[in-house]
Amino acid sequence: MSLTERHRRMAATAIALVVLFGAISGVAGAQRRALVVQSTTSVRDSGVLDQLITPQFKRRFPQYDLKFIAVGTGQAIANARAGQGDVLIGHSPKLERQFVKDGFSYERVGRTVMWNDFVIVGPANDPAGVMRKARTNAVGAFEAIAAAGAAGKAHFVSRGDDSGTNTKERDIWALSRIGRNAENEPNGNPGWYHKAGLGMADTLRLTQQCPFRGGGCYTITDRGTLQQLTHRRAITALRTVMDDQSARARGGGNLMLNVYNVYAVNPRKFRSVNLRGALAFLDFMTSPSFQSALARFPSSRRPGFFPAATPRVTLTRGPRRTVAAGDTVTVSGAIRSAIPGADPLTGLSVRLARLPTPVTPVVVGRARVSSSGRFTVRARVTRTGALFLTTPRFGSLSPLSRPLGRITARTGTSARALR
Amino acid sequence: MEFIWDGLKQAVDLLAHGDHDILVVVETTLQVAFWSTILALALGLPAGLALGLGRFRGRRVGLAVANSGMGLPPVVVGLVVALLLFRGAPLGELNLLYTLKGVIVAQTLLALPLVAALTAAAVQAVPTGLLEQARAFGASRAQVAGLALREARVGVLAATIAAMGSAFAEVGAVVLVGGNIEGETQTLASAVLVRVSAGDYGRAIALGTILLGLIMILAAGLTFAQQHERRGPLGRAS
Numbered sequence: 231m232s233l234t235e236r237h238r239r240m241a242a243t244a245i246a247l248v249v250l251f252g253a254i255s256g257v258a259g260a261q262r263r264a265l266v267v268q269s270t271t272s273v274r275d276s277g278v279l280d281q282l283i284t285p286q287f288k289r290r291f292p293q294y295d296l297k298f299i300a301v302g303t304g305q306a307i308a309n310a311r312a313g314q315g316d317v318l319i320g321h322s323p324k325l326e327r328q329f330v331k332d333g334f335s336y337e338r339v340g341r342t343v344m345w346n347d348f349v350i351v352g353p354a355n356d357p358a359g360v361m362r363k364a365r366t367n368a369v370g371a372f373e374a375i376a377a378a379g380a381a382g383k384a385h386f387v388s389r390g391d392d393s394g395t396n397t398k399e400r401d402i403w404a405l406s407r408i409g410r411n412a413e414n415e416p417n418g419n420p421g422w423y424h425k426a427g428l429g430m431a432d433t434l435r436l437t438q439q440c441p442f443r444g445g446g447c448y449t450i451t452d453r454g455t456l457q458q459l460t461h462r463r464a465i466t467a468l469r470t471v472m473d474d475q476s477a478r479a480r481g482g483g484n485l486m487l488n489v490y491n492v493y494a495v496n497p498r499k500f501r502s503v504n505l506r507g508a509l510a511f512l513d514f515m516t517s518p519s520f521q522s523a524l525a526r527f528p529s530s531r532r533p534g535f536f537p538a539a540t541p542r543v544t545l546t547r548g549p550r551r552t553v554a555a556g557d558t559v560t561v562s563g564a565i566r567s568a569i570p571g572a573d574p575l576t577g578l579s580v581r582l583a584r585l586p587t588p589v590t591p592v593v594v595g596r597a598r599v600s601s602s603g604r605f606t607v608r609a610r611v612t613r614t615g616a617l618f619l620t621t622p623r624f625g626s627l628s629p630l631s632r633p634l635g636r637i638t639a640r641t642g643t644s645a646r647a648l649r
Numbered sequence: 650m651e652f653i654w655d656g657l658k659q660a661v662d663l664l665a666h667g668d669h670d671i672l673v674v675v676e677t678t679l680q681v682a683f684w685s686t687i688l689a690l691a692l693g694l695p696a697g698l699a700l701g702l703g704r705f706r707g708r709r710v711g712l713a714v715a716n717s718g719m720g721l722p723p724v725v726v727g728l729v730v731a732l733l734l735f736r737g738a739p740l741g742e743l744n745l746l747y748t749l750k751g752v753i754v755a756q757t758l759l760a761l762p763l764v765a766a767l768t769a770a771a772v773q774a775v776p777t778g779l780l781e782q783a784r785a786f787g788a789s790r791a792q793v794a795g796l797a798l799r800e801a802r803v804g805v806l807a808a809t810i811a812a813m814g815s816a817f818a819e820v821g822a823v824v825l826v827g828g829n830i831e832g833e834t835q836t837l838a839s840a841v842l843v844r845v846s847a848g849d850y851g852r853a854i855a856l857g858t859i860l861l862g863l864i865m866i867l868a869a870g871l872t873f874a875q876q877h878e879r880r881g882p883l884g885r886a887s
Contacts, residue, residue, distance in 0.1 A: 313736035431845075431846045462848040462850075
């Protein structure tokens with residue numbers, strides 16, 4: 231064997247060994263149960279996935295192999311409907327309602343996780359005059375852009391991909407006076423309306439570049455993605471021309487809200503669904519620790535999303551710390567969604583529960599929330615324990631668990647109560 | 650311009666500090682390239698030999714299929730493989746969707762026509778007289794095939810490089826079948842896509858630089874082996 235040949239063989243063996251080692255080390259250790267999450271892209275593009283969800287979830291639930299698939303909401307729902315997912319994260323309430331109605335969600339109502347808002351961006355010189363005419367009116371802004379577009383002074387870039395943002399955009403056209411087709415897009419394929427077929431970030435870049443003749447480009451985006459791209463200096467030439475939708479504007483103050491919900495896929499539809507893992511993921515997304523981390527991400531001054539899992543409670547009347555056993559305790563107050571301007575939680579069930587041990591709460595009183603968002607719960611307290619307010623899982627929001635403190639039922643009087 | 654410079658600096662930093670996330674992506678990329686190339690060779694070499702040397706009906710049709718397979722659109726392959734692997738679909742029981750194995754399967758399908766068609770072309774270029782002579786001396790079919798492969802080794806290595814290169818470059822099928830999951834099925838090329846999408850051009854360029862470096866190192870290694878082979882035996886023979 232010649233020297234050169236030996237060298238060659240050694241080199242070949244070395245390369246093969248290095249590659250093989252890499253191959254083996256990766257294939258081993260894939261024994262954990264897979265948990266497939268079909269999600270909208272903004273959760274990944276905003277950094278929430280990499281920096282919050284993945285590290286925290288892996289630490290708390292090492293038994294699950296989290297597979298996070300980031301696609302548009304339309305595709306995420308289609309994949310989940312095809313049985314290709316255990317959890318769905320969406321931000322298109324309309325599409326999600328159909329998903330729930332068709333029985334694909336395990337829970338009757340999805341759990342709200344977080345929110346931010348949609349804004350309209352355009353070139354700094356604002357050729358359509360949106361800032362002047364419709365600073366806080368999304369429908370008016372679209373009409374101004376359409377008018378300027380017809381005059382050859384502006385363009386509108388649509389995602390055109392059935393994503394949550396695209397659905398919202400078409401909802402706004404539907405409220406406008408602009409002629410529309412069956413998809414609620416401006417009618418007649420006008421030259422100023424462009425369907426990009428791209429993700430949010432790419433659509434924003436296309437809008438900034440605006441490779442169309444005459445005027446500048448406008449688009450609608452969620453604030454989280456916009457902030458992330460502006461922060462990274464990928465978007466520098468666009469400015470927000472419309473935000474902070476006025477309550478008096480067409481479509482109401484809630485029109486531009488962007489709410490993210492999570493769903494566990496119903497195992498009745500697909501037996502292979504990892505329900506335990508899915509519920510663990512839902513519990514994790516709505517847990518106080520994840521929610522408070524969300525409020526501080528990327529910074530507490532300018533978070534990309536606002537936590538929205540638990541309703542906010544303001545007590546007007548709390549229980550006394552010490553009561554005579556058998557006495558009635560009254561707790562009253564107001565409960566509302568964490569999303570500003572959201573509908574009152576009319577009819578939501580509120581329960582007063584006592585916690586003898588951390589795992590077995592005893593419900594001592596129930597009430598329903600009035601149309602003004604108020605509630606009053608009364609209950610007879612016979613034993614000492616920590617009291618707290620809860621809303622059950624199938625409320626229109628994630629369950630609330632608000633501690634009210636430890637209430638002591640006096641023993642001397644409990645004898646009387648027993649008598 | 651600034652982005653490019655920042656990206657290059659980041660690439661050096663990431664490599665110098667042995668950034669764990671990057672190493673995982675590099676490892677995934679190497680696994681996909683290695684296994685898909687091995688599998689494509691295992692299936693493609695016999696197919697290429699048969700198509701190049703065999704005398705059977707439908708050989709030309711097979712060759713045409715292999716040749717057009719070289720232009721197989723990755724997104725279509727990805728779509729078909731993904732749909733076949735959906736839960737409840739014919740191959741759903743294999744549980745390959747969103748796994749590295751699934752990605753390797755899709756990439757093998759893309760690399761297979763490359764290997765088969767290029768091998769067929771290479772063995773067809775071997776002088777027929779040589780193979781006729783071997784047959785005349787009573788060589789078995791396997792021996793003739795071995796001889797043809799040895800004579801056509803330059804072309805076969807070119808097929809290997811092409812298969813490996815397509816694995817490094819592949820995005821469409823990887824994303825559709827693998828789901829582009831960080832730490833599991835995300836390759837360097839698909840990671841670039843995500844970073845660009847998130848406006849993180851610096852890291853995108855860093856990842857792209859590493860990818861280019863890897864392709865160059867491995868292609869150079871194979872090229873040297875190819876050219877060495879070419880010179881070595883002849884040199885000794887004289």
